[in-house]
Amino acid sequence: MLRCAVTRSRRERGFFSWGFAFLWYGVMCLGGLFHHCIGPSPFFYKMDIIGTGCFSISIIPGSILVNDTSKAARILLLAIYGGVIFSAVFGSQAVLEVLYLVPMVLAAVAGVWFLWRVNTEASVRQTSEATRKRIRKWSAVVAVGALMAGGGILGDKWMCLLFGANFSMLFWAFLGCNVALFAFFPIVLLHAAQQGKNPNLKQS
Secondary structure (H helix, E strand, O other), rough: OOOHEEEEEEEOHHHHHHHHHHHHHHHHHHHHHHHHHOOOOOOHHHHHHHHHHHHHHHHHHHHHHOOOOOHHHHHHHHHHHHHHHHHHHOOHHHHHHHHHHHHHHHHHHHHHHHHHHHHHHHHHOOOOHHHHHHHHHHHHHHHHHHHHHHHHHHHHHHHHHHHHHOOHHHHHHHHHHHHHHHHHHHHHHHHHHHHHHOHHHHHH
């Protein structure tokens, strides 16, 4: 995805934002790995917060198809990242929780809207049956990942009792996010391909 972002972000909407989404997701996972699995650390805790906040923020313009091909839009997005980093480093615990939760909720809403839009366009536009099936398949995988993450959080107590402490909600939340994000990648590419075939999609 990062390679696609570099090569296609200058001419196609969303790739700049989606590229950074994958980059920040890696930062989030790295911070979470060290803080939750190796040993609690203020540095890696804030790294997790920064990665999560910036990852979620990146999903929003990518999902709602903001025109991030312009220099101004990119500078604005980078400035927002800077604001998140500054707030995480110097902010209170309440600020950290806001940075973690609020962008995540907004990203979830934007992601659902993106999936709805892509599937709707595939149904009403001149899209091949093979492409529609691929979009539906990957959308189903995203849903499985979301259910896995949400179910793991809600069923944390029972998961720990059944599988042990190593399979707490953190395990299922990260696994579900991995599955969902893995499936988002081909959906973004399929949608971009449809935009290329039908220029009217870019204006809708």
